[in-house]
Amino acid sequence: MDNKALYNLTYGVFMLATKQDDKVNGCITNTCMQVANSPARVAISCINANYTCELIKQSGVFALTLLDETCDFATIKHFGMQSGRDVDKFTGEFDLSGLPVDINHIPYLKDHACSVISCKVLESHDLGSHTLFIAEIVDAVLLNDKKPLTYADYQGRVKPKPDTAKTESSEKKIVGWKCKICGYIYEGSELPADYVCPVCGHPAEDFEPIYE
């Protein structure tokens, strides 16, 4: 199997948020598709290790902000490359007081976002690494007329390029490994072959070495 063949699957880039009592969290995800009509339903896949996934299992609702092509790396890094278990993502630039909320009282992004889709979970299927949620679309709002950001566009244009001068070096010592998908850092010189990124769930082959 050639994993590069799978990179040709087309995805968007979304900020997936939920709210359970006073706990609010959001993360970056690329997996959402409409799967049925009457009523309209979507399926999303969430990494089980993610705090947002844990909260959605409790709340049964989520808001999907569809990021548009003007979205910058800082926003994606903020929501996608740190855990809500460690930091409150809805402070500072993304303070709750400055964000709109959807029909389920879940915050969504108003800038650099073309749609927000509000959903209520109908079914959850535990797939081991991820949980697949099938959810009814209870509301959908068009936010602007920009094009949605695609995952390919994020990878090719929005995400900063690695420092090739360093990564191509063969003389320097490897001190860690960085997930090329989400930026997660594994500390240590040798990455186990069966390692799976705890943030985005991608395998060892999606990591690149970090040199001293």
Added chain:
Amino acid sequence: MDNKALYNLTYGVFMLATKQDDKVNGCITNTCMQVANSPARVAISCINANYTCELIKQSGVFALTLLDETCDFATIKHFGMQSGRDVDKFTGEFDLSGLPVDINHIPYLKDHACSVISCKVLESHDLGSHTLFIAEIVDAVLLNDKKPLTYADYQGRVKPKPDTAKTESSEKKIVGWKCKICGYIYEGSELPADYVCPVCGHPAEDFEPIYE
């Protein structure tokens, strides 16, 4: 709910094929995403009324040809706008003798296609209008280095534009309705408000009038 907000979900365009004994069929679909790792699995959603969906339920295997940006409308029309119950799609230009087959002996397209992904169904969830299949990726082959065709690109560039001179006419009599998504024709002057396209499952608001 604003259905236009849902159009900002990003999809690819695929030729989904299967083979059950001597019955081979393929259709056009836009819903596939990787949903889990170890083993790698995808989810696809198929319209229950489609012959390909019926055959996949029997065969338990499918091949997804990921169409690339050079794919023309004729190919999509051939596989997407007629039923395998009425015609054998694997004749003429797409005769089986001229097509490669995947690991499950299912034909796939070699031209204007960037990847083929071969899958074995693990779970089926009947969602009424559609069935959601969760399937293990048993093989994946990169076919070329072109960019995948996105559904937005198909809608905006590949698909022929309607004849606005005719559709904007208010004096001519309406004799039918055409699904803007898949091209299906409903015969009759009045389309019921709760009508759902029998081919692609889209609602009445996705139909445009056909004038005499």
